[in-house]
Amino acid sequence: MTQEPWQWDEPTWRGHVDRVRAGRSLTPQQWPDGAKVAVAISFDSDHETIPLRDGETSPGKLAQGEYGSRVAAPKIVRMLAQYDVPASFYMPAVSALLHPDEVESYVDGGHEVAVHGWIHERNMLLSRADELDLTGRALDTLEKVAGVRPTGIRTPSWDFSDNTLDIIRELGFAYDSSLMGDDDPYELLADGQPTGVVEIPVEWIRDDAPYFMMERYGGLRPYMPPRSALQIWLDEFEAAREEGGLFQLTLHPHIIGHRSRLVVLRALLERIRAHDDVWFATHAQVADLLRPATTATTDTTPGAPA
Numbered sequence: 001m002t003q004e005p006w007q008w009d010e011p012t013w014r015g016h017v018d019r020v021r022a023g024r025s026l027t028p029q030q031w032p033d034g035a036k037v038a039v040a041i042s043f044d045s046d047h048e049t050i051p052l053r054d055g056e057t058s059p060g061k062l063a064q065g066e067y068g069s070r071v072a073a074p075k076i077v078r079m080l081a082q083y084d085v086p087a088s089f090y091m092p093a094v095s096a097l098l099h100p101d102e103v104e105s106y107v108d109g110g111h112e113v114a115v116h117g118w119i120h121e122r123n124m125l126l127s128r129a130d131e132l133d134l135t136g137r138a139l140d141t142l143e144k145v146a147g148v149r150p151t152g153i154r155t156p157s158w159d160f161s162d163n164t165l166d167i168i169r170e171l172g173f174a175y176d177s178s179l180m181g182d183d184d185p186y187e188l189l190a191d192g193q194p195t196g197v198v199e200i201p202v203e204w205i206r207d208d209a210p211y212f213m214m215e216r217y218g219g220l221r222p223y224m225p226p227r228s229a230l231q232i233w234l235d236e237f238e239a240a241r242e243e244g245g246l247f248q249l250t251l252h253p254h255i256i257g258h259r260s261r262l263v264v265l266r267a268l269l270e271r272i273r274a275h276d277d278v279w280f281a282t283h284a285q286v287a288d289l290l291r292p293a294t295t296a297t298t299d300t301t302p303g304a305p306a
């Protein structure tokens, strides 16, 4: 019998909360090269997979995704090279198969390519078997297309099911970047037990989609000019720098890659580059740096040294 939430006993509601939880903070005393702050910029190269995932096959919808690969991605890769900034590109396998040259341009640019589902599926709707199958195939496909086996995963739409952490461990990922339990990296706990999996947390605040997306037949419209997002992200960066933490950002080529919005990305990179105490890294490099500490001890006391 299915119980309503108000009928749950304490072990039940506690069990749901404890299933996936933040463990120790992994922020180091100091970032590499004596840097005060780490900066990890990412792009989710979803392109056509957003409409495809919903079974929307109209050329009109697909053209918006096409823009992301055809126009935006090359501009972004050139801009990153100009500022000498490494980035992480999360790519659904179907997107990688549609655009193998784009994947190659990421690898050639020294960037990370990592898992972002098969076709941007909604994990919450899948059985464990289907989620495992799609994630495993996505991992193998990206390895084949990119020539490097990804070490990290970002679940599509940050849609993290009851089975996702199990699957992440089963497939041997070093890190995840889908959860929001902190501003800075932490170790994931599964039912209270340390997993050794590094979480590089995300937030909608540090994402371009909520500020710029529009629902054609709904009432929702972007409510601020692109340069206002720049101020939010700079404030996030400055606070991360003051706290000695991580500034992590999630962008989408098909969203940020338009002319009036690339202005924002350029200004952001310029302002961050103006500091000489910043460690730019891919998410995989952040996880690599922090992961050894997760296996060195099983102390899960909040605030225990990493």
Ligand SMILES: [Zn+2]
Binding pocket: 044, 046, 116, 120, 156, 157
């Ligand atoms: Zn996505």
